[in-house]
Amino acid sequence: MTVTRNPVRATESTGTTPQVRQATPTRGRRPRANGWARPVLVWLILLAFGFFFVLPIVWLILAPTKTSTELANSFPFAVGSLGEVGQAWQHLVAFQNGIILRWFGNSALYSFGGLALALVTSIPAGYGLSRIRFRGRKLLLTITLIVMIMPAATLVIPMFLELNAVKLIGTPLALILPFAYFPFGVYLTYVYFSTSLQSSMLEAARIDGASEFQIFFRIAVPLARPVIAMVTFFSFVGNWQNFFLPSLVMPSDDQQPIQVGLSQLMSSSPAFNPGGTANLGIDAPELTLAILLSVIPVLVLFLFAQRSLVSGMFSGGTKG
Amino acid sequence: MTTAQTLRPAQRERSNKAGYLFVAGYTVLLIAFGVLPTTYALALAFTNDQWQFTGFGQFIVAVTDYRFLQSMANMGAFLVIWLTATVVFAVGLALVLRNFVRGRASVFWRFIFYLPGALAGVASTLVWMFMLSPQASPIAPLLHAIGWTDFGQVVQPQNLPGIFAVMAFWVGVGGWIIIMYGAVNNISDDVMEAARLDGASSWQLAWYVQIPMIRQWVVYMLILAFAGGTQLYVEPQLLFVASKQVDPTWSPNQLAVQFAFGATSNPNVAAALSVVLLVVGLMFAVVLVKRSGMFNVEAED
Numbered sequence: 001m002t003v004t005r006n007p008v009r010a011t012e013s014t015g016t017t018p019q020v021r022q023a024t025p026t027r028g029r030r031p032r033a034n035g036w037a038r039p040v041l042v043w044l045i046l047l048a049f050g051f052f053f054v055l056p057i058v059w060l061i062l063a064p065t066k067t068s069t070e071l072a073n074s075f076p077f078a079v080g081s082l083g084e085v086g087q088a089w090q091h092l093v094a095f096q097n098g099i100i101l102r103w104f105g106n107s108a109l110y111s112f113g114g115l116a117l118a119l120v121t122s123i124p125a126g127y128g129l130s131r132i133r134f135r136g137r138k139l140l141l142t143i144t145l146i147v148m149i150m151p152a153a154t155l156v157i158p159m160f161l162e163l164n165a166v167k168l169i170g171t172p173l174a175l176i177l178p179f180a181y182f183p184f185g186v187y188l189t190y191v192y193f194s195t196s197l198q199s200s201m202l203e204a205a206r207i208d209g210a211s212e213f214q215i216f217f218r219i220a221v222p223l224a225r226p227v228i229a230m231v232t233f234f235s236f237v238g239n240w241q242n243f244f245l246p247s248l249v250m251p252s253d254d255q256q257p258i259q260v261g262l263s264q265l266m267s268s269s270p271a272f273n274p275g276g277t278a279n280l281g282i283d284a285p286e287l288t289l290a291i292l293l294s295v296i297p298v299l300v301l302f303l304f305a306q307r308s309l310v311s312g313m314f315s316g317g318t319k320g
Numbered sequence: 321m322t323t324a325q326t327l328r329p330a331q332r333e334r335s336n337k338a339g340y341l342f343v344a345g346y347t348v349l350l351i352a353f354g355v356l357p358t359t360y361a362l363a364l365a366f367t368n369d370q371w372q373f374t375g376f377g378q379f380i381v382a383v384t385d386y387r388f389l390q391s392m393a394n395m396g397a398f399l400v401i402w403l404t405a406t407v408v409f410a411v412g413l414a415l416v417l418r419n420f421v422r423g424r425a426s427v428f429w430r431f432i433f434y435l436p437g438a439l440a441g442v443a444s445t446l447v448w449m450f451m452l453s454p455q456a457s458p459i460a461p462l463l464h465a466i467g468w469t470d471f472g473q474v475v476q477p478q479n480l481p482g483i484f485a486v487m488a489f490w491v492g493v494g495g496w497i498i499i500m501y502g503a504v505n506n507i508s509d510d511v512m513e514a515a516r517l518d519g520a521s522s523w524q525l526a527w528y529v530q531i532p533m534i535r536q537w538v539v540y541m542l543i544l545a546f547a548g549g550t551q552l553y554v555e556p557q558l559l560f561v562a563s564k565q566v567d568p569t570w571s572p573n574q575l576a577v578q579f580a581f582g583a584t585s586n587p588n589v590a591a592a593l594s595v596v597l598l599v600v601g602l603m604f605a606v607v608l609v610k611r612s613g614m615f616n617v618e619a620e621d
Contacts, residue, residue, distance in 0.1 A: 045416060049413065050429070052490070055458065057435065059450070063450075072455050076458030124342040129343065147354040149544070150601060152551065153597075154594045155358065155598075161360060180349055181349040181354065183354065243442050260442075262446060267562065272449060272563060295438055295443045298439075302435065
């Protein structure tokens with residue numbers, strides 16, 4: 001092992017001049033040592049994982065088009081009928097007088113409310129931390145980094161007790177305010193403004209007599225659209241998918257977001273507990289339809305964000 | 321940035337004021353939902369219901385609870401399976417995509433791998449419960465073949481760490497593949513070309529050049545994933561709701577909720593357990609900061 005390691009390491013550390021070497025094409029082992037075997041192997045690996053990641057989603061999309069008997073007995077990826085989707089939807093709406101609509105409405109209220117406040121607080125904060133020197137700046141940055149990597153779930157119970165102490169339990173604010181607290185967004189904005197905003201531009205504006213707020217709104221915000229999109233994405237997805245906090249701070253059923261609603265639908269259905277529950281009209285097709293509807297907002301956001309998610313924000317360099 | 325030092329006092333004052341206004345909203349939230357809950361948890365953990373100081377008393381109650389070790393062992397088994405799979409396949413698939421797949425195809429695959437992230441939380445857990453249900457699963461014949469004919473047999477205790485690992489892997493590995501791909505992609509072309517010209521095969525290239533050069537990112541992934549894994553709650557909780565055979569205190573977070581809201585409600589013990597989990601998470605955070613140097617506050621000054 002070390003025998004092969006050394007030559008590679010040596011070139012890495014001494015630095016090379018590729019242009020010179022390319023002039024004399026090498027007889028290295030790279031050219032078609034195993035012609036067709038490698039592409040086939042690569043595609044087999046990718047297809048295997050592709051199926052693993054995608055087939056459950058395909059199954060989920062098809063499931064509401066079938067009756068529960070068909071789901072159990074027919075080919076799993078057979079397409080049923082749209083009529084069955086309508087049936088399943090009617091059963092869902094009939095469940096507890098259409099409480100599912102309430103759950104979606106609640107999810108929208110909590111997620112968008114949290115998102116709006118998160119944007120209003122984290123974008124200016126990230127900007128202020130990166131571009132303005134003020135007393136306490138380093139302390140605030142350090143605390144932000146610490147809380148960002150703290151496992152959030154462990155603070156849920158103390159947060160519940162705190163919200164209880166100020167009598168917010170059961171009000172929308174019990175979710176909107178914790179959702180608005182988004183240190184990761186502050187950090188993203190901070191990094192963005194630190195790395196991609198030229199201070200000379202800000203200095204010029206300051207010399208021209210612009211106030212800090214004019215600079216922020218006229219120069220920084222228009223330039224910050226990519227990071228605003230990123231904060232929006234992560235904040236909304238996190239809010240929408242949250243289960244732990246709402247399951248504790250919302251005491252009554254009709255205040256729950258859809259995530260908690262899904263778990264109630266599941267426990268009301270015989271899907272995993274045959275014969276264990278009364279017939280409430282919720283079975284596998286209804287449950288899968290509810291799951292599907294609950295992920296559509298995030299799925300849409302994923303499709304919109306696809307480009308920046310896959311290529312932009314993490315990939316760093318400009319190579320493709 | 322040396323502007324701060326060269327500012328005149330009046331400018332400095334104006335700078336201070338503006339800075340405070342920009343961070344005011346966030347600071348209030350940070351205090352309310354970051355600093356206060358932490359302080360509150362610490363205060364509760366070291367006191368009793370009369371706010372009398374009890375030293376490590378509540379910690380001893382939490383740690384010696386008959387369910388504590390079991391839930392920690394459960395979490396440990398889950399973490400070992402899940403972290404191994406995540407590291408191996410996130411790095412492996414990122415390398416396959418970077419080295420053998422070009423352009424649009426590579427973008428397509430990364431998106432496919434990332435897609436299940438849209439279902440994170442309750443949705444993915446329920447989908448996988450269907451995948452593992454001998455009644456509804458598309459792979460039902462396979463489940464029957466290994467002797468699982470009803471859901472109760474699937475959720476036997478010995479299967480749970482693996483089941484939760486599959487759920488977490490399915491949802492989360494795509495994001496890490498994207499990050500690892502970015503890291504591999506940032507290795508300079510010169511280094512790669514030099515190694516190739518020296519006769520390194522693709523395997524040697526991956527093993528001796530690419531993996532060592534993204535080691536920092538692997539450490540970062542391992543530690544962040546560990547911290548995330550310690551928060552396991554939704555999956556075991558839903559499985560418990562579905563099948564009462566599943567232990568309601570399977571994960572430490574579930575146990576903390578039991579302490580807080582269960583039959584013998586005791587917020588102080590719950591807070592003590594939260595603090596234990598927090599310390600475990602923070603220990604890894606410290607390792608993260610020390611090892612990877614990714615969160616360097618001072619870098620810019």
